[in-house]
Amino acid sequence: MEIRFSLSPASLKTPPWDVGAAPPTFLAQPPSFEDNVTDTAKPRAQVDQDRGSSFATQIENEQANREKGRELKPLSRLLPYVLRYPLTLFLFVIFLGLAATLTLALPGAFRLVVDCGFGGASASELCTDLLPNAELSTFFLAGIGLALLLGLVSALRFYFISRLGERVVADLRKNVFNHLLSLSPAFYVSTRTGEVLSRLTTDTTLIQTVVGSSVSVAIRTVVTTGGALALMVVVNWQLSLMVLALGPVILGPIMIFGRRVQRFSRDSQDTLADASARASESLTAIETVQAFTREEQERGRFGDAVETNFAASLRRIRTRAYMTAIIFSVVLAGLMAVLWFGAIQVQSGAITPGAMTQFVMYAFVAVSGVGMLTETYAEVMRAAGATERLMELLSAEAEIEAPVDPKSLPQPLAGRIRFDDVTFAYPARPGEDVLRNVALEVAPGETIALVGPSGAGKSTIFQLLLRLYDPAAGAISLDDTDIRDVDPVALRNALAIVQQNAPLFSGSVSDNILFGRPDASREEVIEAARAANAHDFIMALPEGYDTQLGENASTLSGGQRQRLAIARAILRDAPILLLDxxxxxxxxxxxxxxxQAFERVSRDRTTLVIAHRLATVREADRIVVMENGAVVDQGTHDELLARGGLYARYIELQFGASDRRNTPETE
Incomplete structure (x- = not known):
């Protein structure tokens, strides 16, 4: 059974060989109960895959619905994150308003400079009437001061909006990750690690760019463009009409091409996530890839994914290029026409050179604003696609939630476990029961060994006990308390588990053992390691307990990794121990x-063991035999052999029929 504690690619890996084919010879396991007993039940991997398919279907349906009409609506989901920081938002708005005001004031200053410094007698008289005691240098110094103030205000505007963008994305990443940790492990069977990580990193980076930059630019541009258009009318309404006539011609391509840009951006992000997932698969299983000399094939797979992403990105770039070419061609042609008509008016004396300069600057602000909005709109549409992908993760529902009024488990917990006629089917296949009317009671301190063929339901027992799923019928209780009435965190704190392939994490040896109980002392860590027979090999490492293990502790042998996992469970010191x-x-x-260590630590706690090695099975107080989701027999080793049932057949297949009672202690 595999319980994932994080988004580490190593814990979610998919082997590069065909999962339907036989595993490589050197990966074959020793003979086990599952190998020797024929059964038609589904393999555990297939069950897990079925379990996760509902999540994949949910995401696919949401994607199909959004294909019908992609708009900016997904970005509204970001508003609550922005409103968490009203002071930063307020300061940004203040400095944005100041920057826009100063930007619109600059053309007026330039008008005075041109008319008063370069104009004729009539212009000089106008300046004298406006500022009778001002020197010529005053106008230039005022313009320089205005420009410096605009630079300072713009810097503050940039600081506050960038800070807000980073803060929003940090909160969003934490929320998404927290939600991912609450989802059933089945979700990660149907969703590749690379896909999840791409959404958590690349997509949030796109959102940060928009919130921390593009939105600021867009708001500033809208304000300055609107102000420039209004002031253009004040300066010369005839020229303004010519500029305003360009509006519909510009907005058309923006609306037509903008949605295509968003669609192609979503495709680009999806194909990038696929490429990341393929790279994650290959690098996680690098030893297997090299052992089977599959490097060339993996290069091809990744190369194909990258080329697919390139093609999708090229479609987006090409569309943006078309949109930019059309808009700028129209804008520049229109601007030249405005300048032509304006030059005629200057020559006729209808307006002064300074007024024409002011109008041209306002026209430039308006026209460049439209171009900036075009670029910003494309970025915002990309962020809308990224937001969709993140919201799909957040919309995946957690099947197990804490009760509104949770009950507390008895303290201290004795460890009595009861399954009362439990029936369970995974959500993806509600008609196929994995457990059928399972009735099982485990006394406090008792050690139970669960044996049976693949698909018998052994690991499902553990998953239901951990409340990763709830039974369809019946109830599971600890010390007569229904576990559905208990907060899942409190329930799982009462359990310690060691999986067959227990994942370790990047960090030190001590960090991995402390994962079981973070507040434990170094002495307790060492004691747990000694109990797991791990202390000696740990001390032989370069830095002992402080040795960094790297991803999935790949520098350790399988046995060493397993002993660290056992030490982790021992340190947890939970009243119920689960061993897979x-x-x-x-x-x-x-x-x-x-x-021997297990015998010591299990004396005062309830222990459930999924085991095929006879040494573990023989030492159990009771052996529970399962087949096709039901308990078919139970008793001690000798009692089960005497009855000649499924367990006895297992012993015959594994060790031969001669003297079954004298089977060896180890395989």
Whole structure:
């Protein structure tokens, strides 16, 4: 059973070989109960895949609905994140208003400079009437001061909006990650790690660009463009009509091409996520890739994904290029026409050179604003696509939620476990029961071994006990308290689990053991490591308990990684211990030592073991045999052999029929 604690690619990897084919020879496992007993039940991997398919279907349906009409509406989901910081938003608005005002004041200053410094006698008289005691230098110094003030205000505007954008994206990333941790492990069976990480990083970066830059530019541009258009009318309404006539010609391409840009941006982001997922798969399984000399094929797979992303990006770039070419051609042609007509008016004396300069500057602000809005609109549409993808993750519903009024487990917890006629089917296949009327009671401190063929429901017992799923019928209780009435966090704190392939995390040896109980002391960590027979090899590492392991502790052997996982569970010191083939990766000598450690730590706690090695099975207080989702037999090793049922057949297949009662202690 695989329980994922994080988004580490190593914990979500998919092997590069065909999962339907036989595994490589050197990966074959020793003979086990599942290998020797024929059963037609589904393999566990297939069950997990079915379990996650509903999440994939949910995302596909949402994507199909959005294909019908992509707009800016997804960006409205970001508004609550922005409104969390009203002071920063207020300061941004203040400095944005000042920057826009100063930008619109500059053309007026230039008009005075031109008319008063370069104009004729009539212009000089106008300046004298306007500012009778001012020197010529005053106009130039005022213009320089205005420009410096505009630079300062613009810098403050940029600082506050950039800070707001970074803060919003940081909150969004944390919210998405927190939500991902609340989803069932089945979600990650149907959703590749690279896809999730791409949404969590690349898509949020796009949103940061928009919130921290593009939106600011867009708002500033709208304000300055609107102000420039109004002031253009004040300066010369005839020329203004010519500029305003360009509006519909410019807005048409923006609306037509803008939506196509968003659609192609979404395709580009999706194909980039696919390329990231393929790279994650190959690099996570790099040893297997190299062992099977599949480098060339993996290069081809990744290369194809990159080329697909390039083609999607090229469609977006080409569309933006068309839009930019059309808009700028129209704008520049219109501006030249305005300048031509304006030059005629200056020559006729209808307006002064300064007024024409002022009008041209306002026209430039308006026209460049339209061009800037074109670019910004394309970026905003890209961010809308990224927001859609993130909201799809946030819309994936957590199947298990804490009750409104949770009950507390008895303290101290005795560890009595009861399954009362539990029936369960995974949501993807509601008609196929994985467990059927399972009735099982485990006494406090009892050690139970669960055995049975693949698909019998053993791991499902653990998953239901951890409340990763709820049963369709029946109830599960701890010390007579229904676990559905308990907060899942409190429930899981009462359990410690060691999986067959327990994941380790980047960090030190000590950090990985402390994962079981972060507040434990170094002495307790060492004691847990000794109990798991891990202390000696840890001390042989370069920095002992402070040695950095890297991703998935790939520098350690399988047995060493398993012993660290066992130490982690021992340190947790929970009243209920769950072991899923916990000693499968150990050699016989280490297994004996670990078995002794398990005997010590299980004396005062309830222990459930999924095991196929006889040494573990024989030491259990009771063996529960499962087949086709039901408990078919239970008893001690000798009792089950005497009854000659499924368990006895397993022993015959594994060790031969001669003297079954004298089977060896280890495989």
């Amino acid at each position: 083939e916990a000693t499968s990766a150990l050699d016989s000598e280490s297994e004996q030592v670990i078995q």
